Amino acid sequence: MIGFGRRDVVRLGAGLGMGAAVLGPSLARAQGAPVARPPAGALRGLERDGVMAFKGIPYAAPPIGALRFRPPGPAPAWNGVRDATRAGAASIQTIPPWAAWLYDQPASMDEDCLTLNLWTPGLEGRRPVMVWIHGGAWRTGEGAAAGNDGAALSRLGDVVVVTVNYRLNALGFLAHPDLRDPGTGAAANWGVQDQVAALRWVRDNIAAFGGDPGNVTLFGQSAGGTSVANIAQNPANRGLVHKMIIQSGAFFGPPALPDVAGAAAYAEALAARLSTTVAGLKAVPARRLHDTELAFAREWGAQHGGRVPVLPIADGVVIPQPPRAAPLPAMPLLIGTVRDEGVFWFDLVGPDGKPVPGSRPPADEASLLVMLRALMAGNRPSSAGMAPEAVLERYKAAAAGRGTPTDPRSLWVALYTDLGFRVDATEVARAHARAGQPVFLYEFAHPLAAPAHGVPHCAEIPFVFGTNADPYFAAKSGTGPAEAALARAMMQGWARFARDGAPSSDEGGAWAPVSASGEGINVLGGPEGVRRVLPRVRGEEMAVWGA
Incomplete structure (x- = not known):
């Protein structure tokens, strides 16, 4: 692979410091440190072989504390030039042997995981934008995985490539009426809401990276391919996506796809396993919640002979209809x-x-x-x-x-x-x-x-x-x-x-x-x-x- 490896340890000299904020993009690039200035805030990345990479960019507020099991909030602001040379933490996960074919062990994992990475041949122009949603059964994967490094695709195709981290496992897909958000009415699909928040960030900021916000292709594989359909089918997301690529996506429908009521029993049983209520799951340490839910999922699946309801569900808000029942929108x-x-x-x-x-x-x-x-x-x-x-x-x-x-x-x-x-x-x-x-x-x-x-x-x-x-x-x-x-x-x-x-x-x-x-x-x-x-x-x- 030619590009920016996910374990890059390149560190800029301390002497550059905040000087990049006043150098201007061309001089900063000459020193190996391109600086982009989107509305979200100035970012310093890396340039190699004609492609610039900006990594670990927060597109939403950390989904921790009161924001667990809540729609993603606005990304925090920063002063000066933010370092964007390293990927952010992956969502907390456990990678089984077969998934390790695709995903190497993340360098770091954390509940604070709502970041994206992007690659661009230049900061000027209006290039097509390709936003990648990784797969992994909504349980594994990250935007910085070795397989979806965007450097080669960006270089050969002259496109801006964006890869997204989103909440996985129980943190991203537990559903229950007691988790209903008073503002949006959503009680599920936190990870899908993250994906949509990333697309909104792209719409508002990608022009500063040489991308065209009016020409965004959403592409993904497996769970990511299903996510493409889920997002595109919701009329509330019109204008965020202009073309779709669905690689090995599953189009679920009943009985494989529950609604909020159908998923509630699982959340209640998990809460009981942790000696708390569904609302009380917000206070359980993230790693403990993940480990307990993963073990419980194996038992539940064996006992109930069906799919564990920790996945996107037809909640009537984020996913108005099951993917199999809803037509895709009018676009390529x-x-x-x-x-x-x-x-x-x-x-x-x-x-x-x-x-x-x-x-x-x-x-x-x-x-x-x-x-x-x-x-x-x-x-x-x-x-x-x-x-x-x-x-x-x-x-x-x-x-x-x-x-x-x-x-x-x-x-x-x-x-x-x-x-x-x-x-x-x-x-x-x-x-x-x-x-x-x-x-x-x-x-x-x-x-x-x-x-x-x-x-x-x-x-x-x-x-x-x-x-x-x-x-x-x-x-x-x-x-x-x-x-x-x-x-x-x-x-x-x-x-x-x-x-x-x-x-x-x-x-x-x-x-x-x-x-x-x-x-x-x-x-x-x-x-x-x-x-x-x-x-x-x-x-x-x-x-x-x-x-």
């Missing part, structure tokens, strides 16, 4: 998935060839059918009249026809990929096209470097940001000529979409838009090159679900 959309999403949880292998501990795959066909029945009920309620046995037979036949494995684990990975991600992406793209909006559908098909296998959830991120050669990813993502070409093509595709709503790359050409019937998939990477177009991907399986 780039959306897609990776080929083997489910490998990430059920069949992930590390660069050393050893399996990465994850969720338990089915041991035989009987357990596969039990898991499939639950998956269909939670993710595809419209499939209630379909027999899991018949679905499984159709998947077996399709896999056998392609010459791919038909063992329970492989079939489960395919089913989980489709019902968790691919079906939703296809249906959302088709609906957006039918509404007359420009939409581009992709499938990332570049496999991990041997001895790992498959194309798991998150595999595309190092290519979107051009960080595949970073030491954290090199052995997993690959660093050969094919990988370098794919990273260039994907960075160009994402950046050009942000510029004018039409992705293209020098090597892969202009992308094909998806048709109203759902045809036209841009397949990225793999043995056939950086991009090719297929009418459909896994058409036989998609037909099972009417997608």
